[in-house]
C-alpha cells in the first residue's frame with residue numbers, strides 16, 4: 001500500500017556551492033532532471049550553526065538568535081539552553097506520526113561541553129526516533145570520527161569506512177529493512193564537502209588536473225568600492241591560489257561519495273516501491289568563497305557564501321524544471337510540514353515552497369529577503385573580521401548596511417558578480433527604497449498577515 005503522506009529524504013550537505021552540482025552527475029540525472037532546480041536559493045545567514053537552526057525552526061537568525069557557531073551566542077548549547085529543541089521540524093513531523101531519523105551533523109559543538117572540551121553526549125533531542133549524529137568539532141580528526149548511535153557512542157576509523165559512505169550505508173539499511181508503514185522523515189547531513197574535505201580513497205585520483213573556477217570576481221583587482229574589511233585583505237598570493245586549487249579538487253573528490261549516496265538511496269527507494277511517494281531534497285547549509293572578491297570561507301553577504309544549491313523531486317513535482325523565485329533555508333521546515341499535512345507553529349518566518357512545485361505558479365512571491373551577520377569575540381577569526389551587517393537582496397539589487405556606517409550596493413542585473421558597489425553614486429530614491437525594505441525585514445517576525453510579518457516584508461507590503 002502506498003503511504004498517503006510522502007516520505008521525505010532531506011540531504012543537507014555542508015558548504016556545498018550551487019555550481020558544485022556540475023560535478024555530481026548522478027544527482028543531476030536522478031534529482032535535477034527528475035525535479036525542480038531553484039536557481040536563486042539562499043541562506044539568510046551564511047554560517048553553519050545559525051543556518052542549521054534556521055533549517056530546523058524555519059526562522060531568520062534575529063528570531064532564533066543562534067548568531068554564531070560557538071557559545072554563548074550560538075552553538076549547540078545556545079539552542080539547547082533556550083529550549084529551541086522543543087519545537088523543530090522533527091517534533092512537528094514526529095507528532096504527526098512520521099518516523100524521524102537524523103544522520104550526520106546536528107548543530108556545531110554537539111558532543112562538546114560548554115567550554116568546548118570533549119564531552120561525548122548521549123543526548124537525543126526531542127522529536128527524533130532514530131539518531132546517528134556526529135560528535136565534536138568538524139566531525140572528527142584525520143584518522144577517526146565519532147557518532148552517537150541512538151545514545152551509544154561509536155568510534156569509526158577513517159581507514160575502516162569513509163564517513164559519507166557510512167551514512168549512505170545506514171540510510172540504505174533503514175530504507176530497505178527498517179522503514180515500516182509510517183512515512184519517514186530522514187535528515188541526512190553529511191560532513192562533505194566541508195574543509196578539510198575528506199574523501200574516500202577510491203576517489204583520490206580524480207580531478208587532479210581540474211582548474212579552480214575564476215569568475216570575473218576572482219581575486220578582485222580593485223576593491224576600492226568595497227568596505228574597509230575587504231580592502232584590508234591583500235590580493236591572494238600564488239601560494240594561496242594553489243592551496244585553494246588543492247582544496248577545490250579535494251572538495252570535488254568528497255562530492256563523489258555524496259553523489260554515489262544519492263544513487264544508492266534512489267535505488268533503495270525504487271527497489272522497495274517507495275520512490276514514487278518520496279520527496280528528495282538536496283541542499284546545503286551555506287556556500288563558500290573560493291577567492292571571489294579575495295574572500296575565502298563564509299559569513300559575508302556577497303554571492304557565493306549565502307547562495308546554495310536546491311533541488312527537489314517527488315510526487316507531483318514537475319521534471320527537469322527550474323524556478324527563479326527566491327527560495328530560502330527558512331522555507332525548508334514549512335515545506336516539509338506542508339508535505340506532512342502539518343500546520344507549522346506561528347513563530348515560523350519562512351513559507352512552504354509547495355506552490356512553486358506545481359506546473360501553475362503563484363501570481364506573487366517574495367521579492368526580497370534579509371541576510372544577517374553578527375560577530376562575537378569567540379567566533380573563528382575569518383568570520384570575526386567581518387563587521388556586523390544586515391543586507392537586503394531583491395530581484396535586482398543587493399544592499400548592505402554595516403555597523404561601521406559603510407554600505408554596499410550592487411545592481412545584480414548589470415553587475416552579477418558584484419564588481420562595483422554603487423552605494424556612493426546611486427540615486428537617493430533608490431537608496432531610500434532599499435533602506436525601507438531592509439528596515440522592514442530586519443525586525444520582521446512570522447509569516448502571517450500582520451504588517452510586521454516576514455512574509456509581508458518579503459513581498460514588499
Ligand SMILES: [Ca+2]
Nearest residue numbers: 014015048285
Ligand atoms: Ca556549513
Ligand SMILES: [Ca+2]
Nearest residue numbers: 222223419420
Ligand atoms: Ca571592485
